[in-house]
Amino acid sequence: MTTVKDSVHDYIELCPTAEALLDTAAMQRLRYVRQLSTVQLVYPSANHTRFEHSLGVYHLASRAVDQLGLEAALADRLRAAALVHDVGHGPFGHQTEAAIERHLGRHHDEIEWLLADTELGGVLEDRGLDPREIAATVDGRGPLGELVSGTLDVDRMDYLVRDAHHTGVPYGTIDHSRLLYALRVVDGELALEDGTVATAESALIARTLMNATVYRHHVSRIAGAMLDRASERLLVDDVVDPEAFARLTDAELLAAFEEHDPTADFATRIRERDLYKRALWARRETVPEDVVGLEYDRTRTVEREIADAADVDSSAVIVDSPSEPTSPESRAKILVDGDVRRLEERSALVAGLDACAREVWRLGVYAPEEHIEDVRAAASTILAVEADATR
Numbered sequence: 001m002t003t004v005k006d007s008v009h010d011y012i013e014l015c016p017t018a019e020a021l022l023d024t025a026a027m028q029r030l031r032y033v034r035q036l037s038t039v040q041l042v043y044p045s046a047n048h049t050r051f052e053h054s055l056g057v058y059h060l061a062s063r064a065v066d067q068l069g070l071e072a073a074l075a076d077r078l079r080a081a082a083l084v085h086d087v088g089h090g091p092f093g094h095q096t097e098a099a100i101e102r103h104l105g106r107h108h109d110e111i112e113w114l115l116a117d118t119e120l121g122g123v124l125e126d127r128g129l130d131p132r133e134i135a136a137t138v139d140g141r142g143p144l145g146e147l148v149s150g151t152l153d154v155d156r157m158d159y160l161v162r163d164a165h166h167t168g169v170p171y172g173t174i175d176h177s178r179l180l181y182a183l184r185v186v187d188g189e190l191a192l193e194d195g196t197v198a199t200a201e202s203a204l205i206a207r208t209l210m211n212a213t214v215y216r217h218h219v220s221r222i223a224g225a226m227l228d229r230a231s232e233r234l235l236v237d238d239v240v241d242p243e244a245f246a247r248l249t250d251a252e253l254l255a256a257f258e259e260h261d262p263t264a265d266f267a268t269r270i271r272e273r274d275l276y277k278r279a280l281w282a283r284r285e286t287v288p289e290d291v292v293g294l295e296y297d298r299t300r301t302v303e304r305e306i307a308d309a310a311d312v313d314s315s316a317v318i319v320d321s322p323s324e325p326t327s328p329e330s331r332a333k334i335l336v337d338g339d340v341r342r343l344e345e346r347s348a349l350v351a352g353l354d355a356c357a358r359e360v361w362r363l364g365v366y367a368p369e370e371h372i373e374d375v376r377a378a379a380s381t382i383l384a385v386e387a388d389a390t391r
Contacts, residue, residue, distance in 0.1 A: 004055060007048075008162050012059040017076065017127045018083055026087050026118045030054060032249035036163060037092045038223035039214055041273050043167040046214075050086045050093065056158035057148075058083040064147055064154060064180050074143055080129055081137035081148045085155060088114055088138075090246045091253035095224035099231040102296065103242040109139045109149060146190050152179065152203060152332040160206050163214060171209035175199050184335055191333040191340050200332055201349050208327070208353050212360040216322075222275050222366050225318045230257050230266035237262065262315075276318060276366035279375040282385045284361040291363065291383050293323035302382065309378035312371045319379075320364035325357035 002014045014022070021027055030051040040046045061082030065075035088111040090096045097108055106113070112135035115121040121131040136142040140149035147153055157176040164172030182196040192200055214220075231253070234240050239260050240248070248256065257267035269275055284292070294302065299319050307314040330344040330353075344350040363385065367375035380386065 060154035280365035
């Protein structure tokens with residue numbers, strides 16, 4: 001059996017199916033897609049890839065199916081799904097996902113098309129695995145699909161620990177070994193033993209803290225918003241076919257930006273970390289309800305209104321209004337006296353963490369440094385947000 005040395009899990013043993021899947025072009029592409037995308041502009045050592053993460057998720061899934069004593073066919077299905085779960089990601093991962101969804105109408109977890117169109121599907125079929133079933137498991141459907149994509153899945157267990165390791169931020173450290181050991185199958189669903197409430201809470205705390213310090217850091221958000229706008233321009237101008245766009249690597253996308261005049265400046269700014277700055281950075285309680293979680297078309301309209309009022313080009317204004325924060329881990333199932341309940345019903349911490357997630361929410365309006373003051377004044381008026389209450 002082949003083993004791979006991993007920075008987080010030490011040695012990972014690969015079954016023959018995993019070896020064959022890893023040798024496909026679709027999986028090798030993940031070597032060139034960073035796991036944390038533009039977070040590297042904040043934490044320089046965060047240069048790990050979705051390939052490494054995929055190996056880690058496979059490793060944890062393998063431990064889980066062994067611990068649960070699942071029958072061979074289901075265990076093989078879950079291991080394979082865990083390994084390929086991120087193969088549908090576009091360049092820069094989540095930060096181009098919205099553009100891909102707008103043009104192709106699919107989420108990165110929806111990979112049935114990919115398994116049908118690449119050698120991945122053939123590898124699965126050659127080993128007695130149904131590509132459609134693997135795709136369903138990646139999307140959290142089918143028997144125990146929640147192990148791969150659920151409220152407290154092996155994906156989350158790996159990325160929290162891995163991202164903490166590579167950023168040097170300690171907040172993502174969780175006891176994933178205890179969580180795996182406590183997994184039980186109850187009426188066809190995964191649940192944790194009652195004695196692991198504190199362990200499950202620690203995962204929820206870890207994600208909340210990682211969101212605040214890593215995943216939603218303002219520099220990464222600004223760079224991600226710039227990536228989204230440049231990606232949209234590339235696609236609208238028919239420079240890259242949407243299907244081809246979704247299969248680019250990070251470097252290939254930046255090169256495509258550079259070769260197209262309307263997006264060349266974005267490429268230079270991202271490469272040189274010469275990013276837009278915060279004109280507005282407003283807390284949730286200062287933002288009107290109709291400005292929270294703006295739809296894309298409405299966002300672009302507001303950007304043009306702000307640009308007109310500030311007398312700058314429309315490309316010089318980016319509005320970034322996230323949706324209301326959620327905590328899917330709070331819905332993890334806990335086994336209590338033989339009954340399955342949600343973690344939020346057993347934990348007094350969950351409500352407080354939900355409030356914490358709301359506390360770190362911010363509305364962002366970004367612009368080149370030379371236009372900050374004009375954009376701030378225009379955005380404050382149009383969005384009805386006090387300019388002096390934006391930190």
